[in-house]
Amino acid sequence: MSRDIAQRHIIIPALGEIFRENGFAGTSLAEITYRTGLGKGSLYHFFPKGKKEMAEVVLDDVASWFEENVFLPLLECKNPKHGIQIMFKAVDDYFYSGERICLIGAFSLDDTRDQFASKLNSYFTSWNEALTSALKRNGLANKQAKDIAEDVVASIQGALVLARSQDNPKVFTRALKRLQRRIETSIHE
Amino acid sequence: MSRDIAQRHIIIPALGEIFRENGFAGTSLAEITYRTGLGKGSLYHFFPKGKKEMAEVVLDDVASWFEENVFLPLLECKNPKHGIQIMFKAVDDYFYSGERICLIGAFSLDDTRDQFASKLNSYFTSWNEALTSALKRNGLANKQAKDIAEDVVASIQGALVLARSQDNPKVFTRALKRLQRRIETSIHE
DNA sequence: GTCTATAGATCGATAGAC
DNA sequence: GTCTATCGATCTATAGAC
Numbered sequence: 001m002s003r004d005i006a007q008r009h010i011i012i013p014a015l016g017e018i019f020r021e022n023g024f025a026g027t028s029l030a031e032i033t034y035r036t037g038l039g040k041g042s043l044y045h046f047f048p049k050g051k052k053e054m055a056e057v058v059l060d061d062v063a064s065w066f067e068e069n070v071f072l073p074l075l076e077c078k079n080p081k082h083g084i085q086i087m088f089k090a091v092d093d094y095f096y097s098g099e100r101i102c103l104i105g106a107f108s109l110d111d112t113r114d115q116f117a118s119k120l121n122s123y124f125t126s127w128n129e130a131l132t133s134a135l136k137r138n139g140l141a142n143k144q145a146k147d148i149a150e151d152v153v154a155s156i157q158g159a160l161v162l163a164r165s166q167d168n169p170k171v172f173t174r175a176l177k178r179l180q181r182r183i184e185t186s187i188h189e
Numbered sequence: 190m191s192r193d194i195a196q197r198h199i200i201i202p203a204l205g206e207i208f209r210e211n212g213f214a215g216t217s218l219a220e221i222t223y224r225t226g227l228g229k230g231s232l233y234h235f236f237p238k239g240k241k242e243m244a245e246v247v248l249d250d251v252a253s254w255f256e257e258n259v260f261l262p263l264l265e266c267k268n269p270k271h272g273i274q275i276m277f278k279a280v281d282d283y284f285y286s287g288e289r290i291c292l293i294g295a296f297s298l299d300d301t302r303d304q305f306a307s308k309l310n311s312y313f314t315s316w317n318e319a320l321t322s323a324l325k326r327n328g329l330a331n332k333q334a335k336d337i338a339e340d341v342v343a344s345i346q347g348a349l350v351l352a353r354s355q356d357n358p359k360v361f362t363r364a365l366k367r368l369q370r371r372i373e374t375s376i377h378e
Numbered sequence: 379g380t381c382t383a384t385a386g387a388t389c390g391a392t393a394g395a396c
Numbered sequence: 397g398t399c400t401a402t403c404g405a406t407c408t409a410t411a412g413a414c
Contacts, residue, residue: 007397026215026299038398041392044391101299106299109350109353110210111211112215123354154348158342159343160298161294161350165309171339175340178336192379229408230410240408
């Protein structure tokens with residue numbers, strides 16, 4: 001790995017948090033300079049296309065984390081019930097039990113979406129498909145599996161919105177428990 | 190009503206759509222000038238505190254629409270099952286069956302929240318409490334009513350996020366139907 | 379009340395020294 | 397590679413003519 005790429009990777013987590021806090025339009029290069037400790041010259045050396053490229057790299061980083069820690073376990077776990085357990089644990093960890101928002105969801109709401117449409121779309125599509133697959137391997141019919149998967153993925157997003165607006169992370173953890181119970185019930189009936 | 194206040198009310202819906210499309214940080218006075226047809230002089234005449242005051246007035250407008258069309262029916266409808274029906278119809282109408290986002294939800298996700306915290310918080314709290322009340326009057330126990338209400342309010346937000354990210358409003362209408370069925374089932378068991 | 383003109387700050391991005 | 401200096405554009409907000 002070249003030093004450039006290595007250096008890029010070092011600041012990606014910081015970039016992610018800045019975009020989370022301020023949104024895409026609300027994030028300035030001045031703040032990125034301040035928070036990363038890198039001057040604009042360095043930033044443009046690593047990200048020649050500027051702020052948009054920084055966001056793209058962050059979105060790719062989020063997607064690959066979920067690929068590895070959520071979608072793959074759902075798709076490949078030998079015991080699909082265990083795959084779903086892994087998903088809920090990973091989701092709880094990733095969103096700091098409700099104290100962190102979903103960058104993909106946030107970018108989806110305003111016209112920021114149009115600049116990153118395919119990345120945002122494929123994130124949720126992959127999640128939906130992976131969870132549907134795990135549910136079907138648990139014995140659910142195709143239609144019901146799709147129904148529950150969409151419900152779960154949407155509910156997680158909604159719970160993050162609600163937890164933020166109420167400044168109460170427990171809204172999120174309560175939702176996760178509800179969803180786990182709902183899946184358990186569906187599988188066992 | 191003074192002419193100032195009347196004139197203010199005329200442009201509030203336009204302001205709302207602009208903030209919905211661009212977010213708070215992404216909305217410029219230049220675009221507001223262009224879309225409303227009012228010069229900056231006029232805008233600052235009606236909203237002396239500028240962009241922030243415009244957003245506050247829009248948020249109040251959203252809140253009062255929901256008070257009248259969603260929360261009050263839930264709280265006061267003689268037949269609480271009918272109140273819930275009214276809620277789902279109003280929600281479907283308000284969000285244009287999934288083609289419109291929730292401004293309150295969008296403002297909640299990034300640091301915009303901190304500027305409007307109490308308005309965002311009370312919107313969701315009121316919704317939650319009104320729906321909980323209707324569910325209890327349908328015979329549900331307090332705990333279960335609170336549980337379902339939080340689930341429904343969060344799921345609606347999440348479905349709006351998902352519908353936008355997938356550019357597919359049907360994700361939203363499917364979610365509304367799921368939630369209606371879920372409530373029906375809870376009440377009748 | 380509504381406009382134009384513009385202040386003063388900040389924006390994203392670039393240039394060039396080192 | 398990283399910095400400082402700076403460009404031109406755009407930002408919010410104000411001033412003042414009408």
